[in-house]
Amino acid sequence: MSEPEPVLTAIRFYPVKSMAGCAPGEAAVEPWGLAGDRRWTVVGPDGRIITQRQEPRLALASAELLPGGGVRMSAPGAGPIEVAVPGSADRVGTIVAEVFKNKVEAVPAGAAADAWLSAFLGVEARLAYMDDPARRRPVDPDYSRPGDTVTFADGFPLLVTTTASLEALNSLIAAGDHAAEGPLSMDRFRPNLVVGNTAPRAEDGWRRVRVGEVVFRAVKPCGRCVVTTVDQRTAERGKEPLRTLARHHRVDGSLVFGRNLIPEHTGVVHVGDSVEVLE
Numbered sequence: 001m002s003e004p005e006p007v008l009t010a011i012r013f014y015p016v017k018s019m020a021g022c023a024p025g026e027a028a029v030e031p032w033g034l035a036g037d038r039r040w041t042v043v044g045p046d047g048r049i050i051t052q053r054q055e056p057r058l059a060l061a062s063a064e065l066l067p068g069g070g071v072r073m074s075a076p077g078a079g080p081i082e083v084a085v086p087g088s089a090d091r092v093g094t095i096v097a098e099v100f101k102n103k104v105e106a107v108p109a110g111a112a113a114d115a116w117l118s119a120f121l122g123v124e125a126r127l128a129y130m131d132d133p134a135r136r137r138p139v140d141p142d143y144s145r146p147g148d149t150v151t152f153a154d155g156f157p158l159l160v161t162t163t164a165s166l167e168a169l170n171s172l173i174a175a176g177d178h179a180a181e182g183p184l185s186m187d188r189f190r191p192n193l194v195v196g197n198t199a200p201r202a203e204d205g206w207r208r209v210r211v212g213e214v215v216f217r218a219v220k221p222c223g224r225c226v227v228t229t230v231d232q233r234t235a236e237r238g239k240e241p242l243r244t245l246a247r248h249h250r251v252d253g254s255l256v257f258g259r260n261l262i263p264e265h266t267g268v269v270h271v272g273d274s275v276e277v278l279e
Helices: 056-060 111-121 163-174 242-248
Strands: 007-011 026-030 040-043 062-065 071-075 078-083 095-099 102-108 126-129 158-162 193-196 208-211 214-223 254-263 267-270 275-277
Touching (some): 056 111, 071 111, 111 126, 158 163, 163 193, 242 254
Antiparallel strands (some): 007 193, 026 267, 102 126, 208 214
16 A cells, blocks of 8 residues: 655644734745745834744734734733734834844834733834835845745744654653653644655655645754743743754754745645655
8 A cells, every 4th residue: 555645734824923823724825935924023122023932922812814914913811903014104114123133124013013012911012014025034045045035934934844743753752751741732833834644854854845836945954942842822831842852853953843945936835735745
């Protein structure tokens, strides 16, 4: 009996970086990532973006994409708020947001959104929008081609993970000294594409992959940070998966899970699409 072919089992995008996201049945792939993914971010008074690294409570907030690119944010203890994409007549200056040492020009969302975020987080915060991802932020030139850009994602347009890799990781966690923290759910890793019917860590060796009608360059493994230790349902931090990744899955000194992708062209991906490893 032949092995089942790899298949796309889930699609996820995150309208506001570090907030809970959306799981549609299909999504448009733009040059800089899935349509609507991480076009908004939270910024502190020093210009640095605020993520779950600094404020785990962001995991408890959710962001829904609205027609036209706006967002509806909601969170425990905070009434929902709808924020439209700032129009040219509404813009008052710009924000220079610092994203991993990149200076990125962004558009402020306005006082109402800032007040909502600041009240929820208990720290001064602003909401910012990337108006033109085609030119605002280039991808790391060590792994990209001229003209490749990215939104407020950590470094690359998309992230792919596999269910087999998560199952293998959870087995290792269960055998380790923090077994009570497992099993972990895939939302800890905040992927865009989740693929089933592969071997564990198969994605580590991918170089080019076709998902449905779209071809991606698989440029590097994804180094993981403290965000993966945040329970996305409670915002509590633990030790896993970093403790187990440190013991079992280091690549070039980084603790890795998943692989970063850059689209070769635009198109639409659907849950259930076949996945073909081209290189």
